[in-house]
Amino acid sequence: MNNIPRQQLHALITQQGHAVCYDPNQCESRLRELCPEHPREINLLISALKENVMAELLAVSEDTPKDAVLSKLAQRLYNNLGMAPEEAHWAVESWALALGVIETASFTTSQADTTAKPSHSKITAADREWWNRLDYEWKGFFKKTFKIQGEPNDAQLAKQVHLQELSCSNSQISRLEPLSHLTDLQVLTCSHNKIVSLGPLQNLT
Structure with missing residues (x-):
């Protein structure tokens, strides 16, 4: 699924x-x-x-x-x-x-989901710096998506950094540059918002 x-x-x-x-x-x-x-x-x-x-x-x-x-x-x-x-x-x-009955997924599917892989449970100083540099829109989006109160802990930040799927449809997001740090990202859905170009993601592999 x-x-x-x-x-x-x-x-x-x-x-x-x-x-x-x-x-x-x-x-x-x-x-x-x-x-x-x-x-x-x-x-x-x-x-x-x-x-x-x-x-x-x-x-x-x-x-x-x-x-x-x-x-x-x-x-x-x-x-x-x-x-x-x-x-x-x-x-x-x-x-x-x-x-909001549960906060984290325990059932995993055979395909990529929004949880971090076990091997990607650690973060780097660059990951924390990436979070610190996020604008208000993106911080608000990630906090709402992952139900984060205040600053994310290492586990919460790891989930964001190693996302494989992400949907920012119907949100206030207007720029994709911050996602260039998410090198594991494979699927992105971004309809019904202000995004007009995927150019910032062209270097993702």
Whole structure:
């Protein structure tokens, strides 16, 4: 599965609130506008929504073990809809991340996602300098995307520096120069914003 729809769902809820997802048809329409190239993942997210995954995640209390809840909901998708186990876990975890029920992804897919590889868990002085030089727009974007309070710690910064996929669609971002530092970046989605050129990324390999 591709994690761009997961990121777009999080951004959509952050910007417009839970109400945008009360109507599955409206939620599906918005996601198809934001990432039309990923219909499979959108179908999984909307199928989970129709199975009341969002409602049950929002009702989870602070002291409830989150892993148990996510496993129960994934099992429901498997039983009721015939989703493959990895699809069910991905869909439930995507909603949990988007709603802020969990902060980090524990289920990994076979393709690149937004987490850092284990071998890329360390940062360098250049990485910290890159963060310090980021403008207000980019710092705000990364803080919202990774739910960072204040300055990022080393683990949070490593996730940013070693991103393989990133979506900055429907954001206030207007320049891509800061991404030239992200040498692991493979997939970038940047529709519905002020970006007019990919020139700053031409040296990425």
